[in-house]
Amino acid sequence: MADRTCPKCNHIFKYPTMLKQHFKKSFHCLMDDEEMNIFFNPNLIKCNLCSQTFVQKSSLYRHQRNIQCVKKRFSSKVSIPNIIPITQPNNAVNNTNINHTNSHNTTNNNTNNTIINNNNINIQYINPFGFEDVRTIPITEMKQILKSGTEAGMHIIKAIYEKIENKNFYKPNLSRPEIACLNENLKLTIYKSKEFADALFDRCIALLHHMLYLCKNEFTNVNIKYIYENIEHIETTMRTEIYDKKLKNIIESEFRNNNLYTKDRIKNFIKQIKEDTTVKDNSLLQIKNNVDLQNKKNEEYKKILTINELNKLFGDPRIILGLQKEEIILNLRVSRFEESLFYNFWIDRLNTIKNYVIENKSKIGDIININNEETKIMKMLELVERRVELYRSSAYINLNISDQFMLYDKSTIEKIKNIDTKRDKDEREILLEDLSNNNTITSI
Numbered sequence: 001m002a003d004r005t006c007p008k009c010n011h012i013f014k015y016p017t018m019l020k021q022h023f024k025k026s027f028h029c030l031m032d033d034e035e036m037n038i039f040f041n042p043n044l045i046k047c048n049l050c051s052q053t054f055v056q057k058s059s060l061y062r063h064q065r066n067i068q069c070v071k072k073r074f075s076s077k078v079s080i081p082n083i084i085p086i087t088q089p090n091n092a093v094n095n096t097n098i099n100h101t102n103s104h105n106t107t108n109n110n111t112n113n114t115i116i117n118n119n120n121i122n123i124q125y126i127n128p129f130g131f132e133d134v135r136t137i138p139i140t141e142m143k144q145i146l147k148s149g150t151e152a153g154m155h156i157i158k159a160i161y162e163k164i165e166n167k168n169f170y171k172p173n174l175s176r177p178e179i180a181c182l183n184e185n186l187k188l189t190i191y192k193s194k195e196f197a198d199a200l201f202d203r204c205i206a207l208l209h210h211m212l213y214l215c216k217n218e219f220t221n222v223n224i225k226y227i228y229e230n231i232e233h234i235e236t237t238m239r240t241e242i243y244d245k246k247l248k249n250i251i252e253s254e255f256r257n258n259n260l261y262t263k264d265r266i267k268n269f270i271k272q273i274k275e276d277t278t279v280k281d282n283s284l285l286q287i288k289n290n291v292d293l294q295n296k297k298n299e300e301y302k303k304i305l306t307i308n309e310l311n312k313l314f315g316d317p318r319i320i321l322g323l324q325k326e327e328i329i330l331n332l333r334v335s336r337f338e339e340s341l342f343y344n345f346w347i348d349r350l351n352t353i354k355n356y357v358i359e360n361k362s363k364i365g366d367i368i369n370i371n372n373e374e375t376k377i378m379k380m381l382e383l384v385e386r387r388v389e390l391y392r393s394s395a396y397i398n399l400n401i402s403d404q405f406m407l408y409d410k411s412t413i414e415k416i417k418n419i420d421t422k423r424d425k426d427e428r429e430i431l432l433e434d435l436s437n438n439n440t441i442t443s444i
Contacts, residue, residue, distance in 0.1 A: 129181035131290040134210045142211040170263040213297040303365040322408035
């Protein structure tokens with residue numbers, strides 16, 4: 001249906017001819033003849049020196065070795081004599097789909113990341129390594145990648161680095177292990193092979209997190225939690241497996257098939273940046289847009305529901321349990337730990353917090369943080385259970401594991417109540433800190 005759908009307004013036409021009329025007459029969706037030819041012929045590849053089109057890249061490469069095209073290459077003023085694939089402008093459609101989440105897309109994304117120099121020649125933009133723009137992938141494809149389990153890492157590598165604007169690394173010498181990458185200063189950085197593989201794997205993880213941020217509204221909070229856990233699993237346990245079994249083959253295949261082509265493009269792109277300030281400005285803008293996306297993702301990953309905020313919502317356990325400490329100790333002596341008041345309080349509290357986060361429009365950071373809180377609470381309960389088993393017959397059982405998991409005594413609770421009557425929040429925090437520093441909080 002893509003050949004009958006306007007990439008700018010998303011209106012679907014009954015016939016391609018009606019869409020062509022729309023492109024010619026609609027002010028906001030205007031296309032010239034060349035743009036329409038590109039749109040309706042998605043499989044063609046064009047030589048940007050002589051404008052001939054080809055079905056296969058191999059035909060284009062043979063053509064570029066032709067003496068006539070070579071002459072044009074050296075006589076032309078164009079600094080980057082490379083292939084501009086004539087692909088259907090899916091990026092425009094993709095960005096339309098993403099706009100509800102991502103309003104900071106630039107016009108560069110809507111034109112297959114090409115920039116216009118002063119001579120009105122289309123020049124393929126190259127994203128620096130580490131600044132590849134995940135927003136060029138359709139939301140539907142992002143969702144499929146995120147839901148693909150442990151295969152997500154390889155899927156994102158293929159989806160990103162198969163795009164011509166992301167072919168940003170090459171081998172200066174195929175017989176040596178060094179790899180050159182276009183960096184954020186629009187110059188070259190040289191990596192050793194293993195260093196580059198690590199950097200590429202890290203980029204893969206970062207791109208998955210970017211996709212999770214962009215697709216947040218497409219998933220429930222429960223799904224976000226599972227997807228994040230899967231990304232963590234890939235990052236922490238699958239680095240060696242992915243590199244040895246799959247990533248290494250992708251890198252070697254890229255060098256085998258595209259190294260010379262990519263090398264020429266990157267060198268010519270760097271040269272063009274030096275000669276044309278417009279190209280450089282567009283490149284820096286593209287980098288800034290990627291940095292903005294990273295910053296927005298980081299903001300989404302920050303947690304708002306701190307321990308203090310949770311205590312305001314659901315009560316401070318140090319006070320709630322502190323008021324019942326005698327009953328709690330007695331109960332621990334006569335009951336199985338899993339049936340005790342202490343254990344059930346923390347399990348109920350944990351479930352209450354989890355339900356609150358799942359049911360509300362929480363930030364990804366809060367959804368993730370619940371996992372961390374659950375881990376801390378379960379470890380605390382394990383330690384307390386061991387203490388109870390060791391000191392069940394004793395008059396003293398120390399239930400204080402840390403400041404977060406402790407029971408205030410009654411005198412401390414009275415002081416806290418007096419502090420709560422004060423209006424100055426900062427003063428309240430200072431007095432609470434003094435209480436801890438002066439050891440007025442005692443163990444059970």
